[in-house]
Amino acid sequence: MKTITVQKLKDTFQLEVLAGASHMDREVTRPRTHRPGLEFVGYFDFFPMNRVQVLGRKEINYLLTLTVEERKLHIGNVVKYHPPCFIVTSGQQEIPYLILFCEQEGIPLLRTAETTTEFIAKLDSYLIKALAPEISIHGVCVNVSGIGILLRGKSGIGKSETAHTLIRRGHRFVADDIVVLKKLGPATLLGTHNETTREFLALRSVGLINVVRQYGRRAFQDETRIVLDIELAPWQENSLNNELEVEPQFTEYLGVKIPHIEVQLQPGRDVAGLIEAAANNWYLKQLGYSAVDEFMKRIEDEMQS
Missing domain, CATH: 3.40.1390.20 (HprK N-terminal domain-like)
Structure with missing residues (x-):
């Protein structure tokens, strides 16, 4: 306790x-x-x-x-x-x-x-x-357009580099390497740093950088509510289909279920852009909007006309 x-x-x-x-x-x-x-x-x-x-x-x-x-x-x-x-x-x-x-x-x-x-x-x-229950996990935490995201994946997969790209696009950095998750309620998970790593981002081939010193105070925030769990994974041939809607998946931390998305990496893929799209799509769903529903309605209207 x-x-x-x-x-x-x-x-x-x-x-x-x-x-x-x-x-x-x-x-x-x-x-x-x-x-x-x-x-x-x-x-x-x-x-x-x-x-x-x-x-x-x-x-x-x-x-x-x-x-x-x-x-x-x-x-x-x-x-x-x-x-x-x-x-x-x-x-x-x-x-x-x-x-x-x-x-x-x-x-x-x-x-x-x-x-x-x-x-x-x-x-x-x-x-x-x-006094909130907490755990520490390996990953990166960012805030994309007000949406708290946990980036996970094997060491060297590109989590920190992706976070750096998101920072350059105007989003906010929270934690690198060690992300502290705190359970504030039955459905509320807070992501933050462990104080030692506060403001620091480690980039392979470059070294340790201080995000606030390089990009200003607006590039960093102490904590964010985690609403998306995104895992960066190696590319697998024929494993991704161009489906209209991906089946919902979840990851559980401290008893709190968080929507989970896997993003496979391949040269030329705009990973940061995909994360931005995932964040915006999650937000629209909270407002009750579904792109799939709108698309199917258009097809239905076209068939009827």
């Missing part, structure tokens, strides 16, 4: 530490935050105690309406479950009682000046990506 520490959250979001500074190594394992409003009024049936607990103005204002004894009871009932940490939003100041409880129980209490809604949106997005 992937985890991140409270210290990592503190550094990433520049949070102020109010209590529990010696316990910043506590681990966060769940990808979403929680606002313990119901728990403060005594309802614990579905309390996600392993999540980061965010306290906005509603929660703090409610606690301020209680007597000192009631406040101790209600806060104590939540703190005893030892969540990873508490984060107070909107720079709220009237929380000395929270500081005392968290210090006693060794739970980090942090504060941000951001509003509750804005902060939760940022933190949830960060946690989903940071």
